[in-house]
Amino acid sequence: MKNKLTLLGSLFLMSMSLQAQTDDGIIRLSEFAYPVKRQNLNIPDVNGFKVLKCDFHMHTVFTDGHVWPNVRVQEAWREGLDAISYTEHMEYNPHSADVKVDHNRSHDLAVELAKENNIVLVKGTEVTRQTPPGHFNALFIQDANVLVADNNSNLDQEAIDKAYAQKAFIFWNHPGWKATAIPGSYEWIDFVEKMYQEKKLHGIEVVNGLGFHKKALDWALDRNLTIIGNTDIHNLIAHDYNIEAPGVHRTMTLVMAKDRSASGIREALEAGRTVAWSSNYLFGKEENVRNLVNASISVSPSYHEKTNSKTKVSTKYYEITNNSDLYFELEIKEGKGTKRIVLYPESTQILTAEAGQSKLSYEIVSTYIRSDKHLLFDINLK
Amino acid sequence: MKNKLTLLGSLFLMSMSLQAQTDDGIIRLSEFAYPVKRQNLNIPDVNGFKVLKCDFHMHTVFTDGHVWPNVRVQEAWREGLDAISYTEHMEYNPHSADVKVDHNRSHDLAVELAKENNIVLVKGTEVTRQTPPGHFNALFIQDANVLVADNNSNLDQEAIDKAYAQKAFIFWNHPGWKATAIPGSYEWIDFVEKMYQEKKLHGIEVVNGLGFHKKALDWALDRNLTIIGNTDIHNLIAHDYNIEAPGVHRTMTLVMAKDRSASGIREALEAGRTVAWSSNYLFGKEENVRNLVNASISVSPSYHEKTNSKTKVSTKYYEITNNSDLYFELEIKEGKGTKRIVLYPESTQILTAEAGQSKLSYEIVSTYIRSDKHLLFDINLK
Amino acid sequence: MKNKLTLLGSLFLMSMSLQAQTDDGIIRLSEFAYPVKRQNLNIPDVNGFKVLKCDFHMHTVFTDGHVWPNVRVQEAWREGLDAISYTEHMEYNPHSADVKVDHNRSHDLAVELAKENNIVLVKGTEVTRQTPPGHFNALFIQDANVLVADNNSNLDQEAIDKAYAQKAFIFWNHPGWKATAIPGSYEWIDFVEKMYQEKKLHGIEVVNGLGFHKKALDWALDRNLTIIGNTDIHNLIAHDYNIEAPGVHRTMTLVMAKDRSASGIREALEAGRTVAWSSNYLFGKEENVRNLVNASISVSPSYHEKTNSKTKVSTKYYEITNNSDLYFELEIKEGKGTKRIVLYPESTQILTAEAGQSKLSYEIVSTYIRSDKHLLFDINLK
Amino acid sequence: MKNKLTLLGSLFLMSMSLQAQTDDGIIRLSEFAYPVKRQNLNIPDVNGFKVLKCDFHMHTVFTDGHVWPNVRVQEAWREGLDAISYTEHMEYNPHSADVKVDHNRSHDLAVELAKENNIVLVKGTEVTRQTPPGHFNALFIQDANVLVADNNSNLDQEAIDKAYAQKAFIFWNHPGWKATAIPGSYEWIDFVEKMYQEKKLHGIEVVNGLGFHKKALDWALDRNLTIIGNTDIHNLIAHDYNIEAPGVHRTMTLVMAKDRSASGIREALEAGRTVAWSSNYLFGKEENVRNLVNASISVSPSYHEKTNSKTKVSTKYYEITNNSDLYFELEIKEGKGTKRIVLYPESTQILTAEAGQSKLSYEIVSTYIRSDKHLLFDINLK
Incomplete structure (x- = not known):
């Protein structure tokens, strides 16, 4: 914990130097100002739209x-x-x-x-x-x-x-x-x-x-x-x-x-x-939601495989990535794989699936394509 | 990293249950609402004021x-x-x-x-x-x-x-x-x-x-x-x-x-x-700033002492606490002790001082009692 | 929106000056460092403890x-x-x-x-x-x-x-x-x-x-x-x-x-x-939770009263304050007053009650004094 | 301020429903868990790399x-x-x-x-x-x-x-x-x-x-x-x-x-x-920094023009966008345009330039291509 006593830098700690001295007798105390910017809200194009x-x-x-x-x-x-x-x-x-x-x-x-x-x-x-x-x-x-x-x-x-x-x-x-x-x-x-x-x-x-x-x-x-x-x-x-x-x-x-x-x-x-x-x-509408999901979520090919020494069951590893600022929650409906996946904006989760399957089927429970129906989303495993 | 794959809970992850279902056919999606509250801005009373x-x-x-x-x-x-x-x-x-x-x-x-x-x-x-x-x-x-x-x-x-x-x-x-x-x-x-x-x-x-x-x-x-x-x-x-x-x-x-x-x-x-x-x-004014500082900052008695085996110099440990939502930066002027102390709102830092001293003198550089003058602040060591 | 184009100050914007130039040929880029501090966790003393x-x-x-x-x-x-x-x-x-x-x-x-x-x-x-x-x-x-x-x-x-x-x-x-x-x-x-x-x-x-x-x-x-x-x-x-x-x-x-x-x-x-x-x-235990709640929550005397011109019903206004870093959620059980109160850490809510009552009774649903029982909390109205 | 008194939803307020009730006699209090995710760090490919x-x-x-x-x-x-x-x-x-x-x-x-x-x-x-x-x-x-x-x-x-x-x-x-x-x-x-x-x-x-x-x-x-x-x-x-x-x-x-x-x-x-x-x-190295900057920053064609009624000077408006999670600060060196631009991660600023120019030259002061030299960055105005 030596660092604690000696570390100098921090947002607050450096604040004296944050004063923008000017020649008009006014000091701007600027560090409290809101970072004025337009925040990009990233959603990839959907089928050219x-x-x-x-x-x-x-x-x-x-x-x-x-x-x-x-x-x-x-x-x-x-x-x-x-x-x-x-x-x-x-x-x-x-x-x-x-x-x-x-x-x-x-x-x-x-x-x-x-x-x-x-x-x-x-x-x-x-x-x-x-x-x-x-x-x-x-x-x-x-x-x-x-x-x-x-x-x-x-x-x-x-x-x-x-x-x-x-x-x-x-x-x-x-x-x-x-x-x-x-x-x-x-x-x-x-x-x-x-x-x-x-x-x-x-x-x-x-x-x-x-x-x-x-x-x-x-x-x-x-x-x-x-x-x-x-x-x-x-x-x-x-x-x-x-x-x-x-x-x-x-x-x-x-x-x-x-x-x-x-x-x-x-x-x-x-x-x-x-x-x-x-x-x-x-x-x-289902079509619109599906197109938006397909533009936003990508699944990598398998990058790792591991066999359980006792059960001899092999598990394959995939990355599932949300390339948008949207948010998705998936729950498995068919297949043997990760049961629940939460895709925060611009983030990735690890998806595991039992080897030998070609597909997992999920319900995206954070979508509504009818008041009582979520989008079904199939993942083809490579 | 086993936890990563199995941990269920998170703000987003639980969000389905955040829907406040009502009987009027409208679902309130409430987790994005601003936490509406009056935030206490704590500053202790100053001499009864x-x-x-x-x-x-x-x-x-x-x-x-x-x-x-x-x-x-x-x-x-x-x-x-x-x-x-x-x-x-x-x-x-x-x-x-x-x-x-x-x-x-x-x-x-x-x-x-x-x-x-x-x-x-x-x-x-x-x-x-x-x-x-x-x-x-x-x-x-x-x-x-x-x-x-x-x-x-x-x-x-x-x-x-x-x-x-x-x-x-x-x-x-x-x-x-x-x-x-x-x-x-x-x-x-x-x-x-x-x-x-x-x-x-x-x-x-x-x-x-x-x-x-x-x-x-x-x-x-x-x-x-x-x-x-x-x-x-x-x-x-x-x-x-x-x-x-x-x-x-x-x-x-x-x-x-x-x-x-x-x-x-x-x-x-x-x-x-x-x-x-x-x-x-x-x-x-100096008096007002001093009173405010005295109401906000407290220093504990020494709770630990350590002697350097080589130099034989003893160091005493104190806690310096900011009991307010204000912010203070201190720089030492006299005495052998921690050179720079940043007191974030409602927080504490460790202050060390060479044993045998009765006082440390600091300048509180985050105060102005004149355009070119900071408050001097003495700490009596116990 | 003129401000947007001219406002100079912001955390990031001033960052050049955040560099702590030293004489050893090394520049400290300090604004990303963690604000190292002990965060006070405020809970008032409970009956002298x-x-x-x-x-x-x-x-x-x-x-x-x-x-x-x-x-x-x-x-x-x-x-x-x-x-x-x-x-x-x-x-x-x-x-x-x-x-x-x-x-x-x-x-x-x-x-x-x-x-x-x-x-x-x-x-x-x-x-x-x-x-x-x-x-x-x-x-x-x-x-x-x-x-x-x-x-x-x-x-x-x-x-x-x-x-x-x-x-x-x-x-x-x-x-x-x-x-x-x-x-x-x-x-x-x-x-x-x-x-x-x-x-x-x-x-x-x-x-x-x-x-x-x-x-x-x-x-x-x-x-x-x-x-x-x-x-x-x-x-x-x-x-x-x-x-x-x-x-x-x-x-x-x-x-x-x-x-x-x-x-x-x-x-x-x-x-x-x-x-x-x-x-x-x-x-x-109920007694411990109650003592902690009593030390943490305060209710002001009524500071305002308003009479509905149609119903002639008078409503009194109170402040209910959480003086701690704890969190409380209250739901009314008896009396005519605000039905649900959320007391975030160190914050205040307005409590309203129909005039003419001496007491409101709440359940603090964020407490458990048994697996199926919350603390009851009476507010005496002044 | 009517909303204040009636608004129900908030992260904290809904927290009771955040409890994931299970059938094993244990309630998971999950809202405090860290959102476990891999945060994408977006930087566009640079010349195919x-x-x-x-x-x-x-x-x-x-x-x-x-x-x-x-x-x-x-x-x-x-x-x-x-x-x-x-x-x-x-x-x-x-x-x-x-x-x-x-x-x-x-x-x-x-x-x-x-x-x-x-x-x-x-x-x-x-x-x-x-x-x-x-x-x-x-x-x-x-x-x-x-x-x-x-x-x-x-x-x-x-x-x-x-x-x-x-x-x-x-x-x-x-x-x-x-x-x-x-x-x-x-x-x-x-x-x-x-x-x-x-x-x-x-x-x-x-x-x-x-x-x-x-x-x-x-x-x-x-x-x-x-x-x-x-x-x-x-x-x-x-x-x-x-x-x-x-x-x-x-x-x-x-x-x-x-x-x-x-x-x-x-x-x-x-x-x-x-x-x-x-x-x-x-x-x-200059080449590497330049390539990275070019991959990250884009400037739109002019989307608006405005003529000052007094001075008769025309100003053109452009969007300058940071498509990466990097951060850039630009200061003008040549041309008549916005003097200082801060490009936060994944954000956009408005750039204005006097009409009739083909180019603005900036120094990106948040880059170092030598200990005393920043990257020069020309913006071609369309």
């Missing part, structure tokens, strides 16, 4: 959020997001005594900053009337202000129709939001069915914040609607997510797009090439 | 800040602060196209939330005219709106006088702010001297954010003005400070007060019982 | 551990422990081809280092024969080597008797260790009953590493045996515990002792004044 | 280290290393009273574990006689025991010759080790010159632990010797490096090899394709 990290649901002081619009760009830039959308409430403006109501304003105020930070800004709004039917987000609109419905008897329908007239991509937000407060609200009601029939409903927000709406996933799968995950953030991301902890990220939609642009995102949304990512879980 | 953690300089969307007023209470609560003050600019309102100008509004909007969170709210404002003379904060005012000066030739003086008429505690903000941009601005100018002579200047903000204004410290010491440290935060604390890292805190004024109340704070400010704390450094 | 943090079960290369004895002192010092005990296996020496077998050696090699670091070293050993009866630790012995039993038919009994003859404090380790592998091994067998009757069994290791042995807790409670929790560490603490994460600590026994000494520890062990602490949980 | 992370200098209990050999494989696996070498001292065996002296033993004990963990084990030893000449590591040897020199008058030469006879790759360790204690020891002495002339010296350890030996770098560059960086670890990596902090890694040699094998490493070492990496710094 870029995997864009998108959050299509958020609020600012212009409705009931707690931040000025610029903060949302800062957060997106720092956290490695590619695209965001301001979706202020159309009909709920609790700050109106202080803040002038203008449904386009948060987007407009952020346009230049988003450009400087290379963040794709998708113009959007949230149509929020009674629940049911609840709330809908309309993306790729031109003007949010004209969407406000007249005060007549058919508010919801009118707002949806106006958004549709603007060629919006429309999805249903957090379908189970008031599931317990308003019995019957978490149902596939006529209003929604009509939208769906008229091609005015294009996706469902299956994950809102940290809430996974199970029935909503199945509705989306059964009707081939696009699966969406968003934060619906009102507060700071840093106050709602433990964002500095390793592996922690906000809820988002992974969009597999031809290019990193608003039009690329729109094409992918319409084609349904999305996976929602929240906490350690992925939610999506 | 409570050490209150205060930030008297901050902004919201009501002037040029990026957050709604409630966020400042959230931040203060989480970070263990006792008191804050909204100090919106009187004359600078870049959001006025969107946000109605009302200089009392951010304070008023936060009053109830502050009460619920037991945060002391000190009503304040920032008088911001030309530089020089620069900016001044006025605390304990009644009405910020009436402070706005008429558009005449003596703007600064009028605003200061109106604040003084409201019995404000007034301090000069970041005196070196435009030191390089406006030559001569970082001087003790006539305007300030007049305020001082008329007892209208009560303190100086020696540390603003992570900038330590060296000359300002000496001005305060020479004139017995109260030493203040503030964030002057416009953005999120979490975006400007690496707040989740161990030992990191925002800049603040430590106020040694008779009780935890607005009046207790005022009495202490007027009596000058403050120390500014920024990064790893403490700035203040 | 000091709460000592002790780990009475660990191994080194002298049996089947992976470290030289000095590492165990380093770990204890860094982690804020007060006392440790080397408890090498008497009969299991897998390194004997390389390391000379001497059951006292790891202790002896650490004695001087422990003194320098002010760590109390309790001389111990682990008697490890067949399971059942399993393993027993003997503390406060004089000579481990003489405890090795002759190769006769009554190995276990002889070793226990020899330890008893040395006036050892003896406890049963991890009683459920081979619960599934050897049916019947996790039972209160005759061998143990005989020890107990003859006063040769004084405690039970209720928690071993991260395994809580439920039946063992009840056995200890029913027979008034001392409750022990240990790591039984073989590997590095840093490889088995996520020791750098906030709030993480190794498993240990909290010993409420008259003073910080071997004799103080012995007296407390014999008096049964212990609580085992592992993960977020406390395990112990 | 794999960048292997190697540490060729370390000790165990078999000489003066503090750990059993298996711990070094654990550490290497967890930290993403590809190859290690046990280099026990030939002539310094302070544990010999307890541990049988065998210079091959630590390597041999680790062979099977290294195979299972896919860690390349390079057989080595450290020839440690007087200083000067100091210490030398010999890699790729067959038998360390036969290297021990007879007790004659020419110890150093004999040991070196024997290692050379085993076709070892030999490098000089920490040349400035006793620079101040033994004046003249940090010189290019005759003994070393003779080794060099006889082709018995192949590399120099320019960085040892966190010490950068400036003169040694220049010696290696001037004589085309291979540049090496190692930990020379005796204690735990986790006690000497703040290994859990983001961006922290042990000191190592980056070997650009044709394949991940002992022979691949040897070929690269002989060809001099190495860069030493310690703290935030890279040390190596």
Whole structure:
């Protein structure tokens, strides 16, 4: 332990030299400053598509959020997001005594900053009337202000129709939001069915914040609607997510797009090439989740073999690597091999398998391809 | 390494069970949520005074800040602060196209939330005219709106006088702010001297954010003005400070007060019982810094002695403990003992001293009791 | 976001100045060094007793551990422990081809280092024969080597008797260790009953590493045996515990002792004044757990009251503070107040209660005062 | 702040459900366990070569280290290393009273574990006689025991010759080790010159632990010797490096090899394709450092342009991305653009440049291609 008494260096210990002396009589005490950077969120391309990290649901002081619009760009830039959308409430403006109501304003105020930070800004709004039917987000609109419905008897329908007239991509937000407060609200009601029939409903927000709406996933799968995950953030991301902890990220939609642009995102949304990512879980159509998994996980050829001297059973060793910042948990279903594998972001585990097998079959229990179904993942052993 | 392959438990690994299943068809994926708590910031009482953690300089969307007023209470609560003050600019309102100008509004909007969170709210404002003379904060005012000066030739003086008429505690903000941009601005100018002579200047903000204004410290010491440290935060604390890292805190004024109340704070400010704390450094009058150090650091009696078989020199062992969340760095000046000691928050180091001495003298290089002077700290050896 | 482009300071950014230039042609690149310190583990005194943090079960290369004895002192010092005990296996020496077998050696090699670091070293050993009866630790012995039993038919009994003859404090380790592998091994067998009757069994290791042995807790409670929790560490603490994460600590026994000494520890062990602490949980006799909780948690008088304008119900606000580095989770049992409270180390939560009540009753679900019973905790409202 | 009172989820808060209940009467309290994983250390291939992370200098209990050999494989696996070498001292065996002296033993004990963990084990030893000449590591040897020199008058030469006879790759360790204690020891002495002339010296350890030996770098560059960086670890990596902090890694040699094998490493070492990496710094031949930088840093085409309305100056925006886990600091030398850029691991910064330029020239001040020279790095603007 001699080192203990003599070791000089440490972050704190060297702090005197951290003062950036300048010639203006001010000393910058800089070591406490946040390391300002855009953290790459690594996910390999999927079959030639870029995997864009998108959050299509958020609020600012212009409705009931707690931040000025610029903060949302800062957060997106720092956290490695590619695209965001301001979706202020159309009909709920609790700050109106202080803040002038203008449904386009948060987007407009952020346009230049988003450009400087290379963040794709998708113009959007949230149509929020009674629940049911609840709330809908309309993306790729031109003007949010004209969407406000007249005060007549058919508010919801009118707002949806106006958004549709603007060629919006429309999805249903957090379908189970008031599931317990308003019995019957978490149902596939006529209003929604009509939208769906008229091609005015294009996706469902299956994950809102940290809430996974199970029935909503199945509705989306059964009707081939696009699966969406968003934060619906009102507060700071840093106050709602433990964002500095390793592996922690906000809820988002992974969009597999031809290019990193608003039009690329729109094409992918319409084609349904999305996976929602929240906490350690992925939610999506089987094909999309499978493609994402295949792009992220690799298994090495066997690099070692060992025979148990008593049982004469031979065990082969493999490396299974997560090449992405995603997270995977696997549980074996068939074959004799490692029973449970946890693949942290950008990490590797050792996989062992009894020699003589050509395949192991796992369930990736950190994925949902239906509310009660995980992705099956076969590993071919070499 | 057998353990590696068999060990089951880990934060991530158990995450499936982290899902809080509920009966409403929504699964809460909770492990990514921020641990919402008020983190105690431990500093022992100093000679019977409570050490209150205060930030008297901050902004919201009501002037040029990026957050709604409630966020400042959230931040203060989480970070263990006792008191804050909204100090919106009187004359600078870049959001006025969107946000109605009302200089009392951010304070008023936060009053109830502050009460619920037991945060002391000190009503304040920032008088911001030309530089020089620069900016001044006025605390304990009644009405910020009436402070706005008429558009005449003596703007600064009028605003200061109106604040003084409201019995404000007034301090000069970041005196070196435009030191390089406006030559001569970082001087003790006539305007300030007049305020001082008329007892209208009560303190100086020696540390603003992570900038330590060296000359300002000496001005305060020479004139017995109260030493203040503030964030002057416009953005999120979490975006400007690496707040989740161990030992990191925002800049603040430590106020040694008779009780935890607005009046207790005022009495202490007027009596000058403050120390500014920024990064790893403490700035203040020698007496205040010394009292704070004495309350925070303790040295044990010797618990071990060892004699070098060759040199016959005996070494005694002591524990030196930092009982606070502050940080101290000591360098020896006199005596034969450990040359350099770093006392991280709530931690202990071993101190060794040649036997036969009654005292070691250290300089605490992480303190400033003048722009060029650290506190001397004697350790009596037992 | 202007700040992003201009902000200079950050830990990494300043790193050039972190180089401690010296005159010997070697530059120390110090910022990556570990902050070497003893982290205080704060637990307030309990009814005048000091709460000592002790780990009475660990191994080194002298049996089947992976470290030289000095590492165990380093770990204890860094982690804020007060006392440790080397408890090498008497009969299991897998390194004997390389390391000379001497059951006292790891202790002896650490004695001087422990003194320098002010760590109390309790001389111990682990008697490890067949399971059942399993393993027993003997503390406060004089000579481990003489405890090795002759190769006769009554190995276990002889070793226990020899330890008893040395006036050892003896406890049963991890009683459920081979619960599934050897049916019947996790039972209160005759061998143990005989020890107990003859006063040769004084405690039970209720928690071993991260395994809580439920039946063992009840056995200890029913027979008034001392409750022990240990790591039984073989590997590095840093490889088995996520020791750098906030709030993480190794498993240990909290010993409420008259003073910080071997004799103080012995007296407390014999008096049964212990609580085992592992993960977020406390395990112990109700009285001990209650005293520890009372010393750690404080509730403020009400500081705010608010009346709901619709329901006319008044709510009072209180602060509930955890003044220790322990962790508590409370669930309400009686009264109208906050249903669930999580008290992280050194933190505070807001507690609300309907006005007009004098008391709220909580269950502290992070404590076990029996395998199926948590501590009840009443809060008197002021 | 409503969320604060109602938000349920958090790592700690959900901890009750973290208990993995089993049917054997033992509850596993698993959330404190270390997330056991191999952390990928991402560095893109360099001109078709794999960048292997190697540490060729370390000790165990078999000489003066503090750990059993298996711990070094654990550490290497967890930290993403590809190859290690046990280099026990030939002539310094302070544990010999307890541990049988065998210079091959630590390597041999680790062979099977290294195979299972896919860690390349390079057989080595450290020839440690007087200083000067100091210490030398010999890699790729067959038998360390036969290297021990007879007790004659020419110890150093004999040991070196024997290692050379085993076709070892030999490098000089920490040349400035006793620079101040033994004046003249940090010189290019005759003994070393003779080794060099006889082709018995192949590399120099320019960085040892966190010490950068400036003169040694220049010696290696001037004589085309291979540049090496190692930990020379005796204690735990986790006690000497703040290994859990983001961006922290042990000191190592980056070997650009044709394949991940002992022979691949040897070929690269002989060809001099190495860069030493310690703290935030890279040390190596200009060509090697340049290739590594080019593989790691990418600059996007301009994605935005903005014209200052007053000055009419146009500014173009670019993204500069660090695609590796390395760290880079750039300072501008020529051109009008961002003056200082810090590229944290796997992160991106915005680079701005005045329009109309084709190039910016930076110095990468976190690299050393000579003791007084950083790499120059040109950015071609598109």
